[in-house]
Amino acid sequence: MIVCSCQLIRDTEIHAAIDWMRAADPATVITPGKIYHALGKAPECGGCMRLFVATMRINGNLGVPAELRGLRDSGGDRHEGRSEGHRLPEPGAAS
Numbered sequence: 001m002i003v004c005s006c007q008l009i010r011d012t013e014i015h016a017a018i019d020w021m022r023a024a025d026p027a028t029v030i031t032p033g034k035i036y037h038a039l040g041k042a043p044e045c046g047g048c049m050r051l052f053v054a055t056m057r058i059n060g061n062l063g064v065p066a067e068l069r070g071l072r073d074s075g076g077d078r079h080e081g082r083s084e085g086h087r088l089p090e091p092g093a094a095s
Contacts (some may be wrong), residue, residue: 003048004043004052005048006044014035016065019061030056035053035056
């Protein structure tokens with residue numbers, strides 16, 4: 001099935017690119033841009049992006065590398081690694 005009609009990219013090419021990238025580097029983060037690059041192409045209109053990403057998600061090799069799993073803090077109390085008092089007081093505010 002053709003996924004990107006501008007560049008004539010088929011679903012089989014997307015899956016082959018994902019499989020190749022995962023085999024070459026098991027820790028790589030695979031993005032649509034990297035797939036286009038691996039195929040020697042570039043997106044044009046972007047109209048295919050929903051189908052492109054849906055096709056990517058079907059591939060079993062797309063998963064997030066183990067080293068990157070669980071990095072998001074589920075507690076929600078972190079502020080980009082800074083302490084809570086990281087902001088400067090606004091001018092005229094009582095300290």
